[in-house]
Amino acid sequence: MILVDSALAKLKESGKGPIRVGMIGAGFMASGVLLQINTVHQGAMRVVAVANRTPAKAVRAYAEAGQDDAVLCDSAAALARAIEAGHAAVTEDPMLIATSPHVDVLLEVTGAVEEAVGPVLAAIEHGKHVALMNPELDGTLGPLLKAKADKAGVIFTDVDGDQPGVEGNLWRFVKGLGVRPVLCGNIKGLQDPYRTPTTQKAFAERWGQKPAMVTSFADGTKVSFEQAVVANMTGMTVAKRGCHGYTVEAGTPLMEAAKLWDPAELLQGPGIVDYVVGAAPGPGVFVLGTIEHPRQQHYLNLYKLGEGPIYCFYTPYHLCHFEVPTTIARAALFHDATIAPAGGPCVEVVAIAKRDLKAGEVVDELGGYLVYGECEDAGETAKSGHLPIGVAVGATLLRDVKKDAVLTYADVKLPEGRLVDKLRAEQAAMFGLAAAAE
The missing domain is CATH 3.30.360 (Dihydrodipicolinate Reductase; domain 2)
Known part of the structure; x- marks a missing residue:
């Protein structure tokens, strides 16, 4: 984006230090973002740390981006030492990055919901801008997370390129x-x-x-x-x-x-x-x-x-990872979101059976074998008790559901103790929608 390129060039020339990015995820798109930042934006932006369930993937992503000095970190102190020394910090624990004072912007690139929302919430609470390459999380809990980011005075946004x-x-x-x-x-x-x-x-x-x-x-x-x-x-x-x-x-x-x-x-x-x-x-x-x-x-x-x-x-x-640094710069330098909820939910994504489902089956991952998602008016979703697909993963069918039928909360038993369900209820209450699981 014009203007952002000039701002990044001035930041690099100023010597005031790069925008420090912490990234969760080291898959196909995340490794592309790391490559883009390391090859195009050195001096103005730096991925200081990457969290991934398989640390070797994060180490490989850094190496493919020309950085072979990765340090495995299992504590906040170790993460801080690695970042301060200019090394590539790698960890299994996304909370270390979400709460680190050495991170300015958290970039979430996993496509998960339950696993992603905790670190995102923690980053907002610790005064970090949050950029999502994760419309699954944004489409499930974005309005609530945006409201919390506003209260904390930080930017919550999905990314350029997606x-x-x-x-x-x-x-x-x-x-x-x-x-x-x-x-x-x-x-x-x-x-x-x-x-x-x-x-x-x-x-x-x-x-x-x-x-x-x-x-x-x-x-x-x-x-x-x-x-x-x-x-x-x-x-x-x-x-x-x-x-x-x-x-x-x-x-x-x-x-x-x-x-x-x-x-x-x-x-x-x-x-x-x-x-x-x-x-x-x-x-x-x-x-x-x-x-x-x-x-x-x-x-x-x-x-x-x-x-x-x-x-x-x-x-x-749409050029995916090529454009993500623009969103990071817009948030950090201009306090501008690429795209973020303007208020409460307008549209939800509901879970629909891919085939005849049987009682006792457990809904698998997004893009799996049991359900697909479709847009629905948020008011209708709440009124009819439809099950958002971002909540459906891990749910156990209580009864048979016919192919192409919309799943409802009454059709399933949700896993206990999930943060996503607690936050869905909070979002519903905040924006005057029917309580999520009622």
Whole structure:
């Protein structure tokens, strides 16, 4: 982003020290972020510590980014010594990073919910900015965490590069033109709710990713979380559970695909989040907007956006880890969030059965074999007792559930003592929604 690059250059030249980043996760995307910071932003930004359940992966991520001096740390004192000495600090315990005074920004890159929320909450409580490459957590507890970050005077944000952040940037750009956004959209190449880690195994191996993670891309869970994050920032909702999710012939120009949405539907209400499968250019994002002034309509027609009343703006790519440092800099230097909830939840992601489920089965990981996620209006989710998929993992089925049915709290027994359930109840109370488990 223009302005951020100048600010980072001035920071590097000033010698005042880099922005100190602590990262949780050392997988495919996290290692890319580390590589990007080490090769592009040296002197202005530094990943001082990485936490991962398998420390060897964090050591390898540092080595692949040109840093082979990793030190394993099992205490706060050891972490502090390693960071102060300029070494790459590696730990199994994310709380050491979340509470360290040597960290300015916590970057969470695991895609987990229950395991991630404790360190994120601790980082906020210890006065750190928090950047998520984790729409699963943001879509489950983002409104509450944003409220807590506001109270602590720190930034809570999802990242540039991931689709929600790119959509958030585009939404702000369109609003800045004086055009009213009426739809925020995501461009997908595949959508099949019945995909599993078995069907996605070969693709995952080809790209060095986890089968469950790429399954969540294919089965709609990931895009649902991404669009829920966008809805919670913009105040938008969904046209229906699961969105319209139009599918077009591969390569159909986005400007043509955008005509599938009914202008009459878009022009009323707060706007909607949605996605399209097969449009080009992909995998980008788009915003549909409207403007009433006839002279401005004339100008937009001149600039090849058509006669209206709906105009299509798009970003033809999202570059994931390449853009994450921009979010870190925006938070640390400008106190600006790329994308964050504006208030209470507008859209939730509910769990839906991938097949006929039997009593006694335990819901597996996101992108697993039992459930997929779809967007639903937050008020309807609360009213109907629907089970958010971010809460569903680890739950035991109390009764049979038919394929494609939405799971409810009454269908399952939740694991005891989880922080996510406590915080969901707190979020519901804060924003006047029905208590999560009632």
